[in-house]
Amino acid sequence: MKTNLRIYALCIAYSVLSSFAVSCDGEDGINGTNGNNGINSLVSTQIESAGLNCETGGLKVNYGLDNNNNGILDDAEIQHFDYVCNGENATVDLDNLVRLPLGSPDMNVCSTTAWYISPHQSWHLQNFNKHDYANVKSILFVPSLSTPTPENIVTAELYNITDNIPIANTQLTHNSANYVFKYSENIYDALPDHTITLGIRLKNSKSGGATCGTTGTYSYLYILRE
Numbered sequence: 001m002k003t004n005l006r007i008y009a010l011c012i013a014y015s016v017l018s019s020f021a022v023s024c025d026g027e028d029g030i031n032g033t034n035g036n037n038g039i040n041s042l043v044s045t046q047i048e049s050a051g052l053n054c055e056t057g058g059l060k061v062n063y064g065l066d067n068n069n070n071g072i073l074d075d076a077e078i079q080h081f082d083y084v085c086n087g088e089n090a091t092v093d094l095d096n097l098v099r100l101p102l103g104s105p106d107m108n109v110c111s112t113t114a115w116y117i118s119p120h121q122s123w124h125l126q127n128f129n130k131h132d133y134a135n136v137k138s139i140l141f142v143p144s145l146s147t148p149t150p151e152n153i154v155t156a157e158l159y160n161i162t163d164n165i166p167i168a169n170t171q172l173t174h175n176s177a178n179y180v181f182k183y184s185e186n187i188y189d190a191l192p193d194h195t196i197t198l199g200i201r202l203k204n205s206k207s208g209g210a211t212c213g214t215t216g217t218y219s220y221l222y223i224l225r226e
């Protein structure tokens, strides 16, 4: 049994190192009969966009056992994961990070599940054009979010006020009273080529009572340059 476990552990280690799925057969039993086949260990990878986990993007590598033997590492089978980030050893070069303020000061949306966006100009980012910035590697939507009602989920979305449409792939959620920064994926391609005014819109998952979602004092558009 210990030998089987050692072989099995070696199989997992091998599969992790090689990034391939491998089949780990059990060792022959004492009486010459084959042991039970082990469960395949699988590795899957997915692209990780630039953000909180990888400043400049990279890969998310998932590890686990194929418990239902379908040859696929299903979500429920993922036992642990690592991030392999591009330029992992590089330090963040703040000289190449432009932080444009959005939604400052705070916006407080209470007792409504409908989208709300502030009508005030000072809560918006005026005259933004992504082509005004040279050597852009990625652009991230980084709102600060909080909700004091634990069962409520607040959703923030970056909104193109000029054209009256949301920016794709920018919905971010939070359900704690702690103010935290949330990071979108790279939205460079989702931003239009012309000059626009951008704002944050908010909604709650629950209505009534003291249900509120709010942005913090600072929310940003991050522009990361080469």
Ligand SMILES: [Ca+2]
Pocket: 065, 066, 067, 068, 069, 070, 071, 072, 073, 074, 077
């Ligand atoms: Ca499976």
